[in-house]
Amino acid sequence: MTMTDPTTSGRFGDFGGMFVPETLVPACQELEAAFRDAWGDPTFRSELDHLLKTYAGRPSPLTVCNRLSEELGCRILFKREDLNHTGSHKINNVLGQTLLAKRMGKTRIIAETGAGQHGVASATAAALFGMDCVVYMGTVDIERQKLNVFRMQLLGAEVRAAETGSQTLKDAVNEAMRYWVAAVEDTHYCLGSVMGPHPYPWMVREFHRVIGDEAREQCAELLDGGTPDYVVACVGGGSNAAGIFAGFADTDAQLIGAEPAGGAAVGRAVPGIVHGSKSYLMQDEWGQVLEAESISAGLDYPGIGPEHAHLASIGRARYEPVTDEEVVEAFQLCSRTEGIIPALESAHALAWIAKQRDEVAGKTVLVNMSGRGDKDVNQMMDVLGA
Amino acid sequence: MTGAIESALRARRDAGGKCLVPYITGGLGADWIQTLQAVAAAGADVIEIGMPFSDPVMDGPTIQEANDRALEAGVTPQSILDDLRGADIGVPTAVMTYGNIAFHMGFERFAQSLAAVDISGCILPDIPLEEVGAWAEAADAAGVETIMLAAPTAPDERLPLIVERSHGFVYGVGLLGITGVRSELAASAVEIARRLKAVTDKPVLVGVGVGTPEQAVEVSQVADGVVVGSAVVQRMLEQAGPEGVAQLVGEFRAALDAA
Numbered sequence: 001m002t003m004t005d006p007t008t009s010g011r012f013g014d015f016g017g018m019f020v021p022e023t024l025v026p027a028c029q030e031l032e033a034a035f036r037d038a039w040g041d042p043t044f045r046s047e048l049d050h051l052l053k054t055y056a057g058r059p060s061p062l063t064v065c066n067r068l069s070e071e072l073g074c075r076i077l078f079k080r081e082d083l084n085h086t087g088s089h090k091i092n093n094v095l096g097q098t099l100l101a102k103r104m105g106k107t108r109i110i111a112e113t114g115a116g117q118h119g120v121a122s123a124t125a126a127a128l129f130g131m132d133c134v135v136y137m138g139t140v141d142i143e144r145q146k147l148n149v150f151r152m153q154l155l156g157a158e159v160r161a162a163e164t165g166s167q168t169l170k171d172a173v174n175e176a177m178r179y180w181v182a183a184v185e186d187t188h189y190c191l192g193s194v195m196g197p198h199p200y201p202w203m204v205r206e207f208h209r210v211i212g213d214e215a216r217e218q219c220a221e222l223l224d225g226g227t228p229d230y231v232v233a234c235v236g237g238g239s240n241a242a243g244i245f246a247g248f249a250d251t252d253a254q255l256i257g258a259e260p261a262g263g264a265a266v267g268r269a270v271p272g273i274v275h276g277s278k279s280y281l282m283q284d285e286w287g288q289v290l291e292a293e294s295i296s297a298g299l300d301y302p303g304i305g306p307e308h309a310h311l312a313s314i315g316r317a318r319y320e321p322v323t324d325e326e327v328v329e330a331f332q333l334c335s336r337t338e339g340i341i342p343a344l345e346s347a348h349a350l351a352w353i354a355k356q357r358d359e360v361a362g363k364t365v366l367v368n369m370s371g372r373g374d375k376d377v378n379q380m381m382d383v384l385g386a
Numbered sequence: 387m388t389g390a391i392e393s394a395l396r397a398r399r400d401a402g403g404k405c406l407v408p409y410i411t412g413g414l415g416a417d418w419i420q421t422l423q424a425v426a427a428a429g430a431d432v433i434e435i436g437m438p439f440s441d442p443v444m445d446g447p448t449i450q451e452a453n454d455r456a457l458e459a460g461v462t463p464q465s466i467l468d469d470l471r472g473a474d475i476g477v478p479t480a481v482m483t484y485g486n487i488a489f490h491m492g493f494e495r496f497a498q499s500l501a502a503v504d505i506s507g508c509i510l511p512d513i514p515l516e517e518v519g520a521w522a523e524a525a526d527a528a529g530v531e532t533i534m535l536a537a538p539t540a541p542d543e544r545l546p547l548i549v550e551r552s553h554g555f556v557y558g559v560g561l562l563g564i565t566g567v568r569s570e571l572a573a574s575a576v577e578i579a580r581r582l583k584a585v586t587d588k589p590v591l592v593g594v595g596v597g598t599p600e601q602a603v604e605v606s607q608v609a610d611g612v613v614v615g616s617a618v619v620q621r622m623l624e625q626a627g628p629e630g631v632a633q634l635v636g637e638f639r640a641a642l643d644a645a
Contacts, residue, residue, distance in 0.1 A: 017516075019485055022511070025540075026540060026544070165454075178446075273485045276512075287491065288457065289441050
């Protein structure tokens, strides 16, 4: 199979769609048309490619991780999205969306953020393009990611606290959507993951497809035309996973999404509708959305992108939980053996490998090192009692 | 299909009056059923009952707070339905909640559950025209009127499609934004009423940003009436009791009748 376009109603199998207030329907339709047009326009593509190359630092390298491989008994390759400008894969999507917003004549972008990586990337792109930027962030996340808050402010963005509900990523999305309902005419909502209403899950995956396309080529070169046995990525909403999976969905590689145990939407496999699409969703017996709990603010989300729900339901990808403890261990192991401090999010993918070391013994495992862990160092000092 | 809601609103309009639909947060306070009854007696034509959802993206701070308080007090869709079973409210009612509450129970079962306790209509603000098919089929089969929203952002060609699919009344969204009281009526409120009236004979009510009797009167010069949410819910949050909430509704009724 390949990860192709969704249906005209924005469906990936049974999942996806456009479940938004009526006020936003025309904006979503306008965005879909604009994206379709831009994505087929060589001028837009070359403009974006140029930015990815000269501003974000693409292509990101592929690193063979010898010491970690030895430690875990398999051959581990890192796709180094942590080396992108702003420190994670998020910049790919944000440059794409901001360029598109500008093309659509919007003057302001709004974004939600969990760990702050998407917020920082959005603020960065807004600064680059001279646009206004408002970022919603849960109060709890503002506390645990102070450095990123200050970064966004330095970049000229306004950070607004989402004080409702669990005060994390889910509530930041709620607040961003509420703001968008009121400001839809001049504002583009720069959604940070492969979630939300059509066309976001598709568009955001396409903007991240570059990760998978590059990795496919780099792996082919390294593996004599071969592909890895496993492609592993962490999954909250699922943008970095979608990007790297897109390059390998049509190969024999096993696709693995590592979910935080406290936010395992696929693990529970209950479909639901929130934030614009139908997907798997953590909810109580009445359909009230539950609060996810994860050590990593970026994965602290009760849902998952609809295409992942589809890939899970047809058995093309596996989504498996790892615990906070396993993540903390993997975080340290990676730092110690590779000299790479991973983002806590990305450490989920490593934790999965460590957990499944019997399964992956002797195999080639490509990991999306989606972000760097500098932002997490303060938090880890507390966790480790340093 | 002309259900109880559309009949009640048409009757009010045919008699030369303006329609008044207050919104009450379901389950908020032990006396919420008495509040419904008092509000009906104070001149509501239909009452919207909010069924709290954890992530109400169309709602502003007032209704969010009411939601949270109700959820914290243990209110569930089932407890609201149970409270309503056998209660004589005096006017038709419609539930307003979000898609996942209905989806999770199953559209058919949810629609039948509403009908079973004499709830006549339903508003699901995050299920727009493009997605309404499966729900509307279940609602139609159960005899539940699906009230559709029409927003200022809709292009002209979209309005007839919304109007066609809407039963009970057509809910014109008064402004670009979420629910809540504003100091002035937005120009878009009258404009959406005018655009909707031009394409339908169904009752056209405007809500979102209609927070005072004066604003209700102003928009009702064009619209057939109003939905009043946050202003009413604010009274509930202040624990004004059934009489206190009904008093405010009575003020809206009097202003609309005098206009």
